[in-house]
Amino acid sequence: MIADFPFRLLAILVLAVLSAGSTPAGAVASAQVTIDLGAGPVNTFTPAVALGAGVDGHARGDASAIYRPATLRAMRSVGLRPLTYRLRTELGIEAWHWNPRGHWSDRKNAQGYWTSNDHPGAPILTSFGYRLPRRGNTIDQAEDNGYSRLADGDPDTFWKSNPYLDRRYTGEDRHPQWLIADLGQKIPVNAIRISWGIPYAVRYSVQYWDGEDQDLPDGYPEGQWRTFPEGMVTAGGGGDGILRLAPDARPARYLRVLLEASSASAPPGASDPRDALGYAVREVSIGTLGADGELRDAVRHAASRKQQTHFFVSSTDPWHRATDLDPDVEQAGIDRVFASGLTHGLPMLVPVGVLYDTPDNAAALLRYLKRRGYPLRGIELGEEPDGQYIAPEDYGALYLQAVDALRAVDAAVPLGGPSFQSLWDEPMMAWAGTSVAPDRPWLARLLSYLQARGRADDLGFLSFEWYPFDDVCAPVAPYLQQAPARLAEAMANLYQQGLPRSTPLLITEYGYSAFATQAEVDLAGALFNADVVGTFLTQGGSAAYLYGYEPSPLDREPQVDCETWGNNTLFVSDQKRNILARTATYHGARLLARQWAGNPTQAHWLYPARVDGESTDTPPLSAYALQRPDGLWAVLLVNKDPTQPWSVALRFAGPEPDAVAWLQGPADLFQFSAAQYQWRAQGKHGRPRRSRPPEHRVLRAHAPLELQLPPWSLTVIRSGGPPARPDTPVRVR
Structure with missing residues (x-):
């Protein structure tokens, strides 16, 4: 009334x-x-819930440079109050040692599966990521300086799928795994050589993509996977052999090996039951068979992302070693963030790793936070799984295992995710045909997975990131004018895919683009961000967290043709994170938080x-x-x-x-x-x-x-x- x-x-x-x-x-x-x-x-x-910002992982040494009193005062002055903690290690295919103190599953050899110590001790000021040596993806979403073990030319290394997707943990049989090779262009193919590790696949299919030819990972070509005439294997024995796929070579750019049944065998000397779960592959070669029976290999083998043929995989084993510490990336320590004043004493949204971590490590973090008495807005499970090609059913299985572990610690803490990289409204080629149900968009399949298990209520909130403009060389004004309608349409699409309207929506990161451009530090960035907040709240959103709270230097994308420098940040800084100037984003965000909004x-x-x-x-x-x-x-x-x-x-x-x-x-x-x-x-x-x-x-x-x-x-x-x-x-x- x-x-x-x-x-x-x-x-x-x-x-x-x-x-x-x-x-x-x-x-x-x-x-x-x-x-x-x-x-x-x-x-x-209420602005203390709805208008927030996020802090992220950065280069080694940046945490101590950023978390200085003068810099923190400048950050707090914008007036954004609730805080979210972003997990860069999850984007970089790394396990997060959120507490440097903890224990390995194989303590004697300082390797295996890590669980951080959940008992408060000296304040945690920095935390670190550990690269996964059983990595299958060539490309990652963080520093992108790793490489796939499927084409590194080293017979002693291997990719292994995530053991937590085995029936032992999921209670389900239907979690096929896969690896995809992108040969760069269509070439004649009639044979593949798979050097199997242990465990190996006893049933698998080798397939080619029959459809559009677009670059991965940014392209989403139309088409379908087709199994080669002789590409189905029902009694695989592992080893290292050549498989003829067809009598005659046929042109193909993308090949997928769909893994459907494991040998469930452990390598010699293995003592951890997880060593026998999933699939392990040492090296893959693809090409044509010559008259001499030799394979003419089209795969480029190198321990380098830039030099090797690109591979993409369904999941990765979070097993790693103490020697896998990433020297280039660190996360601010949990205690440092809570002591910084950036939370304003309000509950913080905290992440846990899902794709490259374990449920035990997630539960340990929650126990630690509760023992410290830190207030929590909720726990966000995973970061950008859709951008890393994981099938929604696989993410759902890992999500529920993490939920169960967290609920055992605190049955009331809000849990959600998945921090979508994009709001895709069509199926992805990577996992097409891997479900007994028809292929549908990512969220629709995730919701169906949860509903079929009576677990729909375990998605306590849905989070996504919003960087709508990839072409940083395109004119800015038309993009700005399209932005509100594009966000409103994307949010409507979530409900069209079946998300209940009662589910709180969170934008856990937003900015003009995920790539560096002048628009982010110019007036256009301030206008864009204001429209995001206004549109999101008008459409019923619950909380929007601005990305770029910390001071950052300008950057330029090496692959673009135009000369544009920028960053998503409130403050332009030098390389040592000393603030040099406030950006338009700062002034625009402060206008919303302190003048548009009231108490x-x-x-x-x-x-x-x-x-x-x-x-x-x-x-x-x-x-x-x-x-x-x-x-x-x-x-x-x-x-x-x-x-x-x-x-x-x-x-x-x-x-x-x-x-x-x-x-x-x-x-x-x-x-x-x-x-x-x-x-x-x-x-x-x-x-x-x-x-x-x-x-x-x-x-x-x-x-x-x-x-x-x-x-x-x-x-x-x-x-x-x-x-x-x-x-x-x-x-x-």
């Missing part, structure tokens, strides 16, 4: 303050923003706002209307037109559309545009020419005001208005 108020149109507000050099008067376009109070708010949230611990009501232009064209504007707990209205306006100022009239729509009223009391205007911020591109030495906070003016008139929105700007207008909060608010998120 609308509160008792003589319902009228709120004043016509046309927001001005043009930036220097803007379009001359007379060329100003006009639009109207309508705030609809009739149906009540679309969402209710961070109280409920805010978000109402739908529609933008209509003077013509049939859709204005490049966005509007997000809040009623704050102090009773004030705060409207966030985003002008994504890079050259055109816009006049905007605000009105409230409701059951009495004829009535008109002006603003109640003075209005605060906050505006951020080129007048406050301008970037100077100079390669890795790029800096803002000016970097000032938003302009603040108090508008005291009670009559209609004629003002303008500058090109590429953020504006917050804040004033009294109709007391439209419902008698029964929607759920506070």
Whole structure:
């Protein structure tokens, strides 16, 4: 119900303050923003829950450089309060020793499966990742400096699938594993040589991709897997032999070996039962058989990502050794993060490894956190499994094992995931045909897996990351104008795949792109981030965590053709993480957290706002209307037109559309545009020419005001208005 108020149109507000050099008067376009109070708010949230940021792993030595008092004060000053801890080791195909103290399953040889010590001792200031020596993927999502053991040319190394996907742990038979070779282009193929490790496959099929030819891992070609005429093996004996796949060679770029039954045998001297679970392959060669019976191998074998033929695998054994410590990456220690003040004393969202770790290590972390008395927003299980080609059923099986281990420690802590890399709405070629059910999108198959086991409620929240623009050389303005609709469509797709609308949604990372570009440190980044927060909350989201909390130097993607330097960060820094300048992202995030939002611990009501232009064209504007707990209205306006100022009239729509009223009391205007911020591109030495906070003016008139929105700007207008909060608010998120 609308509160008792003589319902009228709120004043016509046309927001001005043009930036220097803007379009001359007379060329100003006009639009109207309508705030609809009739149906009540679309969402209710508290900023201390909904508006957050994340900290991540970085290079060795960065934690001590970042977690200094002056830097932490600068980070806290933005006003973002809840915190999420990102797990870079999970992206790098590494096991996370979240506590450097702990024990190995094979203590004598300092190897096997690691479990960190769950008893508090000296504060944990840094933690580390350990590379997995049984790795099968050539490419990873972190430093990307590892390589596959399937084509490293070393007969003593091997890839091994994750033993936790065996029936011993899952209670299920249907978890086929696979390896894929990308030969780079279609070449004649009629034979394969597989040098098996132990355990080996007793039943498997060799297949080729019949369909489109696109680069992996970024391409998603249409087609299907077809088994070679002689590519099915039902009584494999391991060893090292050549298998003829067809009488005649046929062109193929992608080959998949689908592994369906294991020998369940252990290598000599093995004592851990996990050594006998899954599949092990030492080396793979692919090509054509000559008249002499020799294989003409098309696979490039090298202990180098850049030199070897690319391989992709379904899973990886988290077994490793003390000597596998990654010298290049570290995570800030759990105790260091909680002591930093970045959590503001609020519950933190903490990750555990799933793809490359063990349930025991996850449970140990939760015991440690509880013994320290640290408040938790929840536990996020895994990081970007979809971007690492794991089948949804395999992730589901590993997820449930981690859930069971965590629930044994604390039955009430919220658990969720999977921190989607993307919101794919189609099946992936990697795991096509591996399920008894028809191929469907990743989330749809994960939900079906959980539901079939009566475990749907174990997905306590769904998390995803949002970096929608991969082409960092493309014009920025069209992308900015598409961004809100793209996010709204992606969120709607989650529900179309079967996600219950009662499941809380979390964006655990967001930014313009996952790749470095000037847009991230320029005005465009601030505009994009504001639209993400506004759109996400309007669509019912629960919490959005900005990526780039820590100071970072500028970077450039080596593979792009354009000269663009940037980073997702609040602060441009030197290589030692000393802050050199605040970016537009800092000023934009602070505007939302401190001016658009009010008291961070109280409920805010978000109402739908529609933008209509003077013509049939859709204005490049966005509007997000809040009623704050102090009773004030705060409207966030985003002008994504890079050259055109816009006049905007605000009105409230409701059951009495004829009535008109002006603003109640003075209005605060906050505006951020080129007048406050301008970037100077100079390669890795790029800096803002000016970097000032938003302009603040108090508008005291009670009559209609004629003002303008500058090109590429953020504006917050804040004033009294109709007391439209419902008698029964929607759920506070």
